[in-house]
Amino acid sequence: MPGSRRYCDPAAYLLSPAKWAGQRAEFCRLVGKSADPAAGLARMEEELHTALGELEQTLAAGDGPVRLDEAGDLVISPLSAEDVPAEAVALKAELTEMLPFAPIVSLLIEMDQRTGFLGCFTHAAGKQARSPELKRNLIAVLLSQSTNLGLTRMADACGISYDVLAWTAEWYVREETLRAANLALIGYHQGLPLTAVFGSGTLSSSDGQRFPTRGKSVTARALSRYFAHEGLSTYTHVTDQHTTYGTKVIVATRREAHYVLDEILGNATDIPVTEHATDTHGVTLVNFALFDLLGLQLSPRIRDLGKITLYRTGPKSQVLDAFPLAGPLLTRRANTELIAAHRDELLRLAGSLKFGHATASLLVGKLSASVRQNALAAALKEYGALRRTIYAARYLSDAAYRRKISRQLNKGESLHALKRDLLYAHEGAIRARHLEQQTEQAWCLTLVTNAVVTWTTEYYGLAVASLRAAGRRIDDQVLAHISPAHSENINFLGSIDVDVEGELAQLGPTGYRPLRVRDTLF
Template sequence: RSSAEERIVAALNVIRSRPDVVETIKKELEQLELTVSTKLKDEMFYSKVEEGSIKLARRLKDIVLSLKFDGKTSEKEIYRAVEHFQYKDGNLGSSAPIGFLNSSQGKYVQTHSSSQINNKIYRSLLFNESAFHIKSGSLNLKYSNDYRSINDYMIDDETWERDKEYLLEKVNLSHLRDFTDVIISLEKKLDEQYEKTNQNLSENDNLKFRKNGKPFVTNDKAEDLGSEIIDNLLNKDEVVPLVKVLSDIQDATDFTECFTHFAMKGGHETPEVQVIFAAIIGLGCNIGVRKMGRITHGLNAEKLENTARWYFSKENINEARNRILSVIDKLSVPQHFKASVDELHTSSDGQKFGVSVPSIHASHSYKYFGRGKGVTAYSFIDEYSRVFYDTIISPTEREATYVIDGLLDNEEVESTIHSTDTHGYTEILCGICYSIGIVFAPRIAGDQIMYTFKNRKRGHYENKGYRILPDNSKYINVKIIEDQWDNILRLLVSIKIKHVKASVILRRLSSYSQSHPLYKALKELGRIHKSLFLLKYYDESDLRSRMQKQLNKGELWHKFAKDVWFGDNQEFRVGEKSEQEIALGCRTLIQNVIVLWNYLELTKRLSAMNEKQALEVINAISSNHVISWKHINIHGEYDLDIISEPSKMFDLENLLKYKVVA
């Protein structure tokens, strides 16, 4: 009889003689180790879940009980679980639905038998899964701005079916009615653009190719955005006080009459112009209304605070801004700053600002705010150097979500081509912009995928000797777009008639999983327009130059904004988004007032020249801008006594009649 040691040695010898057995044993041991490790991790995780269940329930139970969910548009299993939780008033019992749980979760919820549920773990998982499904669009709320079913945001089905033709006609989208015509036209345009761009390669000195064959553009010689000529024309021996600039524009436009009382009823006297100016400066320069009242001679601080509280709303400020914009639009000189008579190029970009007080929508970003929190001021500017839309968003949000809002918000400005940087770009946005008649021309970083249609595969273009080619197997899925075409049209019309803000519906769409059919269809449509744009971008140096010039104008506006927004370390000291937008609106109003003052001063000086001299000046300045503020005293003492008597600096009626024909 052999000893235990002898038996072990004999077994090891057998194992060593069979390498296949050794490998099998190793794999089984590794799998056992992995299983034990996973089980241990799960046990630790669900132990913590159970431990924190009571604290979580105290915070979330009443919230979940008060929400109204939409069973018709929600995923069945999670809706059943939430409905049961509400019906039982949070007391789950033994019949709680578990169909929304995966196998691992279910194993730890049902610890003993199918009739017994660990209520603590179940409740925590229900809260967690409900949050996930609400965000992803599979559990919808009946009453919510951000978390309803996507169909609830758009024109309702009945109205759409009844009035579709009328609505498409109303928003100038009738040409999109027939999907077959639209897709045939896009196929033809994309094929022709591949041909045109490749045929022009020999004359395209700025287009190069990487080792992987991807095209890229070397830096074109950017058009100088210097303002030296403008500065010399505007600058005088003395510096013009900001209050004087506001007063001159008030005399020309009477923009302060836009500041009406919230109540909109009789019995409220219009505040003195001096008080409105002081509030605009206090808010727009980030000095603060209270501090402005203390440092300004002859001003009643209490009256100033009351005016800011009851007369300053986002709507009033926007109305005053639009009055300024409309005067700029009527002047002759600004027209010479456009690259094309029939187009208006706009751009948008975000600027980060810290928030020094608690704010629910401010976010951390070490790159911009260190250990603090902040927000993004997102602004839109056109070729006339007018900022026509601004809003406050969280720095963690994608700027692209708000591009359509800015383009459709202001009726004074109708953009025909819009540029952003990479943060303002998505493929979905490409599809929407082009569909509503706005050329979307973003500056996109990195190599981009180029698409084609299946009847024009990569080999088709390779056989023609083309170098700029669609990527391998990157074809447009026409069927996905066709199946959702009616919903795409309904979404476009809903946005155009302002039935819903584009940012609201795009946020909801992007929160869905990428398998949502409308999301996929919009993305696919955007890929067509993105490929078309990239081909034009590679081919047309003039387009690239215009884009760069317009984006540079936005960057210059940010520098201008920094000088205007100089108080309190350039940080917001208010936490509510509405308060932040009022301050941002006042800052933008000040900047637009200065731009209009510059235009009026230029027009006044040009009108004093003979025609030849005026034409020479116009030709010299037309490639630049009027974002100039060296001649304005933005900082320092604000003496409101200087506007006690109107100066009539500008005779607006005569200046509007002045024309220079280039």
């Protein structure tokens, strides 16, 4: 609809043809894609045939977790729970007993000493002289938001006046500074010896976590499955190294798939994410297409995968001759002519996202909702249907691939549990009513969660180094099963006494708290 902001052509949000002409070659080089339609389709057909060949071998076995029944229908057995080695369970219990106990205030002071994340909170008016009490006030504000106590309760708990806390929150704590502080923690966490054992950093996942709300809010919605009354969702992005690099507050009833790419494309960390896992709520054909066009791999865990429609690129008889078992599963033929005709427009769409010309959530939402008369949306969905077929064939034929996706999604769930432990006050109900305030609280929670993960990872590393120095053999394969997303050694409750200098004095000459063992190096 010409002149409409809501119903306009999605192509109106893309780079102009003139600008795209000058950036096409650079984009294709960055994502490893060819601008030639024939070359692009040939490469995708080769990937499809390779994936179908692997699936054919899996189905030929006939008795595995992925097989065909007597009627020729696909049977997918549920993935069994991961068999965590007993050695890993015992080692985690031993390391947890070695870690020191620390109040959450002490933990934040200690992490600031090594990362300087509190220095990222700058005055909104620009450079200002920083008072000696500023760090104390910032920690109190961060805890008031991340524990859901609020500034009034925090003022009573820590002895800092409400006016001081409110002034600090107003001038220093905002999304910009919270993101910068979070980057400082993630950067430090990446350099820890134990971090590389958890993962390479190239795999991440995203999932929504729902919180109840109190009072009226433009983002709150009634959803009886999750809330007694109303609530909202925070959509978070987590790396395979257990850190959270993205947080976004969304309406609980809105589809999560629209927001999957936002934080990946806006990722300001040094984490080289190339593959991303989601659950069923994060999947659309548009996402499958855009991930591939951007040089990324979408690896979701789709519920009822055996019931989705799979596509082929050629005649049915040709596919059946090449793949007698897997071929009948491909019930529809993709419109490759439409994909080839709009190859440049598809690349321009991905380039507009890559170069920050438009946000992914805006375009994904509009293109997912577009009717078939929109040629660009139709071509994108045909492209996505082929990419989903390649993914499904690979997922069904590779048990290790299925396990990797499940393990990564479980890491996100463990961080959700840690956040629920942190956000204990007022029964975990968000009381902020405006989106800006809710976003700031969500980022405070993410920041403190990452501080806990970083602190635990570092002390786990010290404990492992202590055991190895004493002659104990500890394999990295065993350590990979241990998650730092836990709070057994951290006290979130009790009195809150923010004494920066006093806490630093307790660290001793090593700069660390002593481990709870005898005859160790620390």
